Amino acid sequence: MKIGIMSFAHHHGEAYIQNLRANPGVELVGVADNESDRGKRIAEQHGTQFFQTYNSLIDAGPDGVIICSENNQHRPLVELAAAGGIHVLCEKPIAATVLDARAIVNACNQANVILMTAFPMRFSTPLMEVKSRIDSGELGEIYCFSATNQGELPKKHRDWFVDKDSAGGGALMDHTVHLVDIMRWYLASEVREVYAQTNKIFHAEEVEVETGSLELITFEDGRFASIDSSWSRPQYWPSWGGLAFEMITERGAIIVDAFRQNLTIYRKDLGRAGWAYWGSDANQAMVDEFINAIQDNRQPAVTGYDGLKAVEVVEAAYRSAEGGQPVSLPLE
Amino acid sequence: MKVGIVGVGFMGMTHAQAWSETEAQIGGIIAETESEAQALAARYGAIVYPNLEAMLPNVDVVDICTPTHTHYEMVIVAASQGKDIICEKPLARAVEQAKEMINTCRKYGVQLFVAHVVRFFPEYKLAKDAIDEGQIGRPGVLRLSRGSFRPKKPVGNWFLDEAKSGGILMDLMIHDFDYARWIAGEVKTIFAKKVSSGNPDAPIDYGLAILKHENGAISHISGAWAYPPPTFRTHIEIAGDAGLIEFDSDATAPITSLLQSRESDSQDVGLPSSPLSESPYTTQIKEFYAALQGHKSARVSAADGLAAVQIAEGALDSARLGKAIELENLAEVRS
Incomplete structure (x- = not known):
C-alpha cells in the first residue's frame, strides 16, 4: 500500500509520517509541499522522497494521500487526488466553508475514491x-x-x-x-x-x-x-x-x-x-483505519460526509x- | 438587635446558627406550623410566632428563609412595618416583584439584603480578589458549574414546581449568574436550554446558559440536579488575557473518604462542604449584621439580587422561546 503526504502546513503531517511508518502494510512513497524548503527538510529528516509538485507525487501512483494543507487549500488538493483516482485522508476541518466541503465530498464520490476526515477522536x-x-x-x-x-x-x-x-x-x-x-x-x-x-x-x-x-x-x-x-x-x-x-x-x-x-x-x-x-x-488508529478501508475497499469509520456535517x-x-x-x- | 427568622428548613436553621455567632438576638421564629419551629426556638431561646404580623412588632430585622415564591409578599409586609430585611436568594420569583420589593424598601427607608452566599465562599471571593488585582488580566471566557441531586422533600416539594422556584435555571444557576455578573459585569444577552426528566426513576434536571457581558466577556453556566446523593460539586474556570483561574471542588477536597459503605440517609438538598474555620453562611450573616448597624457595606446588594433574578428570568424565557434574550437596563440596578 503506497501512501503519500500532501503539504505540511498542518503540523500533524509529521506525526502521520510516524504513524504510516508504524503500519507494516504501508510504503511511504514520498511527500510534496508547496513550501519546498519545509517539505525538503521534513523529507530529509524522515528519509523519504520529496516531490517538487503535488502533480509529481500523484504521478508516482500512491494508493492514497494524506492532505495536511491550510484549510482553504483542502479543496484543490482533494480534487487533484480524486481526479487521479487516489484515496484521501483529509485533515480537519475538511474545509473552511460548506461550499468547499460539498465540492470535496462530491469530487470523491464521483471519482469513486475513499474520503476520510481526520477526526482522530x-x-x-x-x-x-x-x-x-x-x-x-x-x-x-x-x-x-x-x-x-x-x-x-x-x-x-x-x-x-x-x-x-x-x-x-x-x-x-x-x-x-x-x-x-x-x-x-x-x-x-x-x-x-x-x-x-x-x-x-x-x-x-x-x-x-x-x-x-x-x-x-x-x-x-x-x-x-x-x-x-x-x-x-x-x-x-x-x-x-x-x-x-x-x-x-x-x-x-x-x-x-x-x-x-x-x-x-x-x-x-x-x-x-x-x-x-x-x-x-x-492518530495511529485513525491512519490504520484509512489503510484498512483502502485494503478492504470499504468506507472508513469516519467519512468525508461526517466532515461536511461538522x-x-x-x-x-x-x-x-x-x-x-x-x-x-x-x-x- | 432582635432578628426574626421566617422558615426552618435547611436555610432557616443555617441562618439561625450564623446569627447565634453574632451579638444579635434571635427574637422570633416562624414556621409553617408552630410545632415545626419549636426545636429551633428552644435551641436559641426564641419565641415561636404564628405568623409574620404577630412577630413584626417584636423584632428589628426579618430574615426570610422561605420558598422563593413567598419572598415578595413577606418583604412588602415587613418593609411597610419599617423592618430591615435579609432575604434568601433568589430575591423574588419575578423581576417585577423584585423591583417592587426594592422600591418599597426605599420608600420605607429600610435596608434589604439578599443572601447570595456564593460571594462569601472563600474560593469564590479569592478568585474575585485575584481578578480585581489583575492577576489574570482581563477575563474573556468564564465557565461556572454547580451540580448536585434533585432536591427532595417529604411533602410539598416546591423546588420542583417551576411556578414557585423557577426550577434549576433560577433556583440553582442563579448563584453562578450572580457570580458571573460580579466578575464580568452587566449581562447583555442570554441563551439557555434545559432538560427536566418526567420519568420518576430518572430524577434529572440540567441547564446550560451562555451569557454575553457588556464588556465583551462570555460566560458558560451549567447547573445539574442530576448526580447521585450526596454529591455536590462546583467548578470555576476564568480565562483572562494574562492568566487562568481554575477551581474544582472535588480536586481541592482536603479529605477523601474511601470508607466501606454503610447505608445512610443523605440530606434533602445537596450542599457544599469544605472544612473551614467559619461557615460562609456565618461570614455572610456577620457582614449583613455589620451593614445593618451601619459599620460597613455588604458585598452584595438588593440591586444585585434583582439583577440576578433578571438574568435567571431571561434564561427561563430563552429556554421557553428558543431564542436569545436581550436584557434591558433596569433603573433599580444602574442607579
Whole structure:
C-alpha cells in the first residue's frame, strides 16, 4: 500500500509520517509541499522522497494521500487526488466553508475514491469506551452535553491557523468540529440549530480572528450540547489544551476527559508542570483505519460526509455569532 | 438587635446558627406550623410566632428563609412595618416583584439584603480578589458549574414546581449568574436550554446558559440536579488575557473518604462542604449584621439580587422561546 503526504502546513503531517511508518502494510512513497524548503527538510529528516509538485507525487501512483494543507487549500488538493483516482485522508476541518466541503465530498464520490476526515477522536480509546457503554444501553437515554475543546493559541505551530483567509476563522473554526462529530456519532442524530457567541479578548493584539467561542447546539431530536472551543489555555498551562465533556443521561452523568491519561512532570527546564500523555495514540488508529478501508475497499469509520456535517455546524455558528440568534440547519 | 427568622428548613436553621455567632438576638421564629419551629426556638431561646404580623412588632430585622415564591409578599409586609430585611436568594420569583420589593424598601427607608452566599465562599471571593488585582488580566471566557441531586422533600416539594422556584435555571444557576455578573459585569444577552426528566426513576434536571457581558466577556453556566446523593460539586474556570483561574471542588477536597459503605440517609438538598474555620453562611450573616448597624457595606446588594433574578428570568424565557434574550437596563440596578 503506497501512501503519500500532501503539504505540511498542518503540523500533524509529521506525526502521520510516524504513524504510516508504524503500519507494516504501508510504503511511504514520498511527500510534496508547496513550501519546498519545509517539505525538503521534513523529507530529509524522515528519509523519504520529496516531490517538487503535488502533480509529481500523484504521478508516482500512491494508493492514497494524506492532505495536511491550510484549510482553504483542502479543496484543490482533494480534487487533484480524486481526479487521479487516489484515496484521501483529509485533515480537519475538511474545509473552511460548506461550499468547499460539498465540492470535496462530491469530487470523491464521483471519482469513486475513499474520503476520510481526520477526526482522530473517533479513535480515542476513552471516547470509544463511552460509545460502547452508550450502545450497550447501560447509560440509558442521553439528554445533553457540556463539552470543551479548548486550546492554546496555535500560532506557535503555524501562523496560518490564526489567518482568516487560510484557516477560515479562529477558535470556532479550529476546535468545534471534533466535538460535533463525537456527538453526532454518539446520538446518531444531526444538528438542527446552532447558537454561538465569540469574542477576541485573549491575544487581542496578536490576531484578527476570534479567540473565545461558546456554542449551544440542538439536535433534531431536541437533545442539546454546549461546546467551548476557545483558545483559552495559556502557553504556560501543562499541555496544549484538551477535549472533555460531561454527558447527562437518564442515569446521571458521565464525565470524560479524553487526554487525562498523563503523567504530571515538574520540569526545571520549563519552570512549570507538564502533562506527558501515556494513553493510546488515536492518530495511529485513525491512519490504520484509512489503510484498512483502502485494503478492504470499504468506507472508513469516519467519512468525508461526517466532515461536511461538522463544517455545516461551524458555518451556522459564525452566522449565529454575527446575528445574535440561533441559526437553523440545513443552511439556505 | 432582635432578628426574626421566617422558615426552618435547611436555610432557616443555617441562618439561625450564623446569627447565634453574632451579638444579635434571635427574637422570633416562624414556621409553617408552630410545632415545626419549636426545636429551633428552644435551641436559641426564641419565641415561636404564628405568623409574620404577630412577630413584626417584636423584632428589628426579618430574615426570610422561605420558598422563593413567598419572598415578595413577606418583604412588602415587613418593609411597610419599617423592618430591615435579609432575604434568601433568589430575591423574588419575578423581576417585577423584585423591583417592587426594592422600591418599597426605599420608600420605607429600610435596608434589604439578599443572601447570595456564593460571594462569601472563600474560593469564590479569592478568585474575585485575584481578578480585581489583575492577576489574570482581563477575563474573556468564564465557565461556572454547580451540580448536585434533585432536591427532595417529604411533602410539598416546591423546588420542583417551576411556578414557585423557577426550577434549576433560577433556583440553582442563579448563584453562578450572580457570580458571573460580579466578575464580568452587566449581562447583555442570554441563551439557555434545559432538560427536566418526567420519568420518576430518572430524577434529572440540567441547564446550560451562555451569557454575553457588556464588556465583551462570555460566560458558560451549567447547573445539574442530576448526580447521585450526596454529591455536590462546583467548578470555576476564568480565562483572562494574562492568566487562568481554575477551581474544582472535588480536586481541592482536603479529605477523601474511601470508607466501606454503610447505608445512610443523605440530606434533602445537596450542599457544599469544605472544612473551614467559619461557615460562609456565618461570614455572610456577620457582614449583613455589620451593614445593618451601619459599620460597613455588604458585598452584595438588593440591586444585585434583582439583577440576578433578571438574568435567571431571561434564561427561563430563552429556554421557553428558543431564542436569545436581550436584557434591558433596569433603573433599580444602574442607579
